Amino acid sequence: MNVNDMEIVLSIMKNAGYSEVVSVPESAEIIFINTCAIRENAEQKVWQRLNYFWFLKRHWKSNVASGRAQSLCPPKVVVLGCMAERLKEKILDADKMVDVVCGPDAYRDLPRLLEEVDYGQKGINTLLSLEETYADINPVRISKNSVTAFVSVMRGCNNMCSFCIVPFTRGRERSRPVESIVREVAELWKEGVKEVTLLGQNVNSYNDASGTEREVESGSNWKLSEGFSSMATVKKMGLRFSDLLDRLSSEFPEMRFRFTSPHPKDFPDELLYLMRERHNICKLIHLPAQTGSSTVLERMRRGYTREAYLDLVQKIRSIIPDVALSSDFICGFCGETEEEHSDTLTLVKAVSYDMAFMFAYSMREKTHAHRNYVDDVPEEIKQRRLAELIEAFRESTGKCFDSQIGTTQLVLVEGPNKRAPDTELMGKSDKGHRVLFVNMPIPDREDVNTKRNPVVGDYVEVRITRSTRASLFGEALAITKLTSFYNNQHKEAVACSI
Numbered sequence: 001m002n003v004n005d006m007e008i009v010l011s012i013m014k015n016a017g018y019s020e021v022v023s024v025p026e027s028a029e030i031i032f033i034n035t036c037a038i039r040e041n042a043e044q045k046v047w048q049r050l051n052y053f054w055f056l057k058r059h060w061k062s063n064v065a066s067g068r069a070q071s072l073c074p075p076k077v078v079v080l081g082c083m084a085e086r087l088k089e090k091i092l093d094a095d096k097m098v099d100v101v102c103g104p105d106a107y108r109d110l111p112r113l114l115e116e117v118d119y120g121q122k123g124i125n126t127l128l129s130l131e132e133t134y135a136d137i138n139p140v141r142i143s144k145n146s147v148t149a150f151v152s153v154m155r156g157c158n159n160m161c162s163f164c165i166v167p168f169t170r171g172r173e174r175s176r177p178v179e180s181i182v183r184e185v186a187e188l189w190k191e192g193v194k195e196v197t198l199l200g201q202n203v204n205s206y207n208d209a210s211g212t213e214r215e216v217e218s219g220s221n222w223k224l225s226e227g228f229s230s231m232a233t234v235k236k237m238g239l240r241f242s243d244l245l246d247r248l249s250s251e252f253p254e255m256r257f258r259f260t261s262p263h264p265k266d267f268p269d270e271l272l273y274l275m276r277e278r279h280n281i282c283k284l285i286h287l288p289a290q291t292g293s294s295t296v297l298e299r300m301r302r303g304y305t306r307e308a309y310l311d312l313v314q315k316i317r318s319i320i321p322d323v324a325l326s327s328d329f330i331c332g333f334c335g336e337t338e339e340e341h342s343d344t345l346t347l348v349k350a351v352s353y354d355m356a357f358m359f360a361y362s363m364r365e366k367t368h369a370h371r372n373y374v375d376d377v378p379e380e381i382k383q384r385r386l387a388e389l390i391e392a393f394r395e396s397t398g399k400c401f402d403s404q405i406g407t408t409q410l411v412l413v414e415g416p417n418k419r420a421p422d423t424e425l426m427g428k429s430d431k432g433h434r435v436l437f438v439n440m441p442i443p444d445r446e447d448v449n450t451k452r453n454p455v456v457g458d459y460v461e462v463r464i465t466r467s468t469r470a471s472l473f474g475e476a477l478a479i480t481k482l483t484s485f486y487n488n489q490h491k492e493a494v495a496c497s498i
Contacts, residue, residue, distance in 0.1 A: 001199055002034045002081060004150040007139030009034075009080065009107050014140055016111035025056060026063070027070040030114065035083030041362070043083055053077045054097040076117055078102060078110070082169035084126055092122050104155070104170055105129040128171035135180040138187065147194045147414060147457040153181055153244065154200035154207075158232035159263060162301045162368035163290075163333060163361065166201050173202060173232075177210040178239055178247060185248060185255070194412055194457055194482075195256040198244075203259050204266035209238030226315070227308030228265035231301065242271040249278040254482045256412065258282045258432070261328075264289075264312055265303055272319045279486035283320055284354070284432040287313070288328035292347025293340035296333055301368065306347065313351055324400070324431035326355035331389055332382030333361045334373035341385050345392045352396040354431060360386045394469055401467040404433065408477065410485045411435045411462045413454050425454060429462075429472070437462050437476045445480040454479055461485065 009032060010021065018030070025031050031053050036042040056063060056075055063069035078100040079091050091098050099117045102110055103126035113123030133155055141149060154175040157166045185196055200206065223240075224230060241259075248257055257280060264287050275281045287309075291297055294305040304312075316323055329344060348356070360382035363375040409429040417424035417436050425439045437460070441451040454460050459482055462474040 004152045008134050010140035030076045032078045035081040050097045105132045133176040135176040149193045152199045157201040165364040168366045175206050175208050198259040204241045204262040206241040209236040223268040224265045225267045229303040276320045284324045286326045292344035296340050324354040329358045330361045331385040332377035348392045354400045356393050398469045404464045411460050413458045434471045442476050443478045
């Protein structure tokens with residue numbers, strides 16, 4: 001999300017006349033630092049970076065004289081994003097470290113805020129918006145030669161989970177019109193992008209009510225996943241996430257689509273069946289559980305029980321048998337007992353995730369938990385539980401990776417393997433697994449008389465020969481096209497059934 005936000009900022013700055021982007025802060029006249037406020041550790045890293053930028057500002061003349069800095073004037077430091085909204089006064093008062101503080105909904109105001117600094121003022125705008133989606137902004141891509149890209153489709157979150165600061169730093173949910181997203185993806189396709197990740201704080205609650213709208217009937221559950229509830233009320237119903245994915249996957253059949261980060265409550269059957277039917281919607285679902293305990297889930301205000309979550313996992317796997325699942329987990333939430341922690345360990349083993357993001361709980365100001373609960377699990381217990389959770393995950397994820405041995409995966413080549421850049425290539429499979437293989441001439445399915453080395457952006461058929469808990473290794477068989485690969489798979493499946 002922060003990468004996409006930075007691409008929006010670069011576009012706004014480019015339109016305001018700031019045309020050059022430098023690679024190191026020592027050469028910059030404006031330094032942007034995009035921030036996250038979800039966890040305390042992320043904020044501490046920001047303060048460390050600000051200390052260095054303060055050094056560049058305060059000692060600019062001597063830095064230029066010594067060759068440490070190459071900018072023509074002392075750099076202006078701009079703090080963007082969630083931390084800017086949460087700690088605006090503290091940041092501006094921090095010994096003149098920062099010149100501008102700009103929240104995630106105020107990026108259009110950056111040129112004006114920077115002008116205020118020229119007149120000796122501090123620039124600040126952290127107002128949250130109920131409408132801003134930056135739909136008309138064409139982001140300036142940071143990685144010019146990348147074959148993957150991020151596209152933001154909605155912003156904000158209405159879920160109000162008790163541990164989460166996002167609704168207070170990113171505001172309420174609002175979605176971009178489908179047409180603006182289609183236009184942006186079309187431009188990316190022209191630039192050679194082969195895979196797009198659709199972004200949103202709660203991406204699968206996407207609701208484009210910009211065109212024909214209809215009132216939601218009183219008591220309607222907005223087609224939530226079975227057994228799930230929501231604190232938010234949908235007043236206007238427009239095009240949903242499945243409608244967006246349907247449009248994109250049909251208009252760009254040779255482009256892969258992923259999405260993050262979803263909420264488990266927003267996986268109605270039509271979305272799951274669409275994912276099964278479309279070869280270019282990746283079979284990877286991020287399904288944040290946060291905990292395996294129903295009592296902790298209730299304190300977290302997640303809107304489901306352990307049993308409902310497991311039922312959803314079973315439904316997903318029955319509809320999309322070859323799906324990969326990933327998740328988020330928090331250890332040591334307020335009041336968590338050893339029994340509740342054990343429930344999380346057993347959930348991880350029961351589901352057997354391909355990937356997971358696991359963290360010790362850190363309380364955030366303004367949240368429901370901050371106002372109503374006590375952060376009463378000692379830090380050493382949080383860390384011990386986190387270590388146990390990571391170990392449980394590693395035991396189960398090895399089976400997921402090992403199950404791929406002997407299969408043929410379609411891999412989008414993203415670049416050389418950093419550990420063997422001269423001899424190996426790296427890419428990701430449909431499931432998001434990292435796949436490594438030897439760079440050598442192989443047949444091109446589109447030209448039967450040709451053998452060549454794969455290049456970045458090629459789709460390559462790779463037979464998986466071994467695995468670790470983090471990567472797959474295989475033998476490259478042929479260069480192909482996305483549609484051709486799945487059409488051939490379907491023909492082989494039909495032939496085997498006859």
